[in-house]
Amino acid sequence: MDNASDQWTKELQELILAEDRKIFSPRVIDNYLKPRNLKEISDPHGVSVITGPCGDTMYIGLKIDKDRIVEIGFLTDGCGPTVACGSVLSQLALGKTITEAAALNQETLLIALGGLPESHLHCAKLAVDTLHQALKNCENQGGESNAKG
Ligand code: FES
Numbered sequence: 001m002d003n004a005s006d007q008w009t010k011e012l013q014e015l016i017l018a019e020d021r022k023i024f025s026p027r028v029i030d031n032y033l034k035p036r037n038l039k040e041i042s043d044p045h046g047v048s049v050i051t052g053p054c055g056d057t058m059y060i061g062l063k064i065d066k067d068r069i070v071e072i073g074f075l076t077d078g079c080g081p082t083v084a085c086g087s088v089l090s091q092l093a094l095g096k097t098i099t100e101a102a103a104l105n106q107e108t109l110l111i112a113l114g115g116l117p118e119s120h121l122h123c124a125k126l127a128v129d130t131l132h133q134a135l136k137n138c139e140n141q142g143g144e145s146n147a148k149g
Helices: 003-023 026-033 080-093 098-102 106-113 118-140 143-148
Strands: 046-051 057-065 068-076
Touching: 003 026, 026 080, 026 106, 046 118, 057 080, 057 118, 068 080, 068 098, 080 106, 080 118, 098 118, 106 118
Parallel strands: none
Antiparallel strands: 046 057, 057 068
């Protein structure tokens, strides 16, 4: 790319970001620009992949040690707010026991995110549903008890 098109791209990105800042909270913007725990987990104790009603998919993988989430990763092909939901939810869940993480719900995630517009509430539900299923799969696979050592 030449300098003129570099500059044009930069200006366009800033314009889009300025519009997003009118709609989304600073925490949502920060987490979709710099997602935490955006990774696949190798040899997970629990994993889940769910496609929401909008057609977007989320993956969550977990590693458990002594009943606690010691590693968590998410991936998604969804929108920016979905990336922010996976990122913030992964930070909320990391270090929690399986029972504590299972108690995280759409409302707790929305509060942590600083809210989402009505049209994106389902992004938070997709993230929470995917986490809950990954936790269930941990227990079904005996990951919890195996990981207790
Ligand atoms: Fe589908 Fe965000 S728009 S999960």
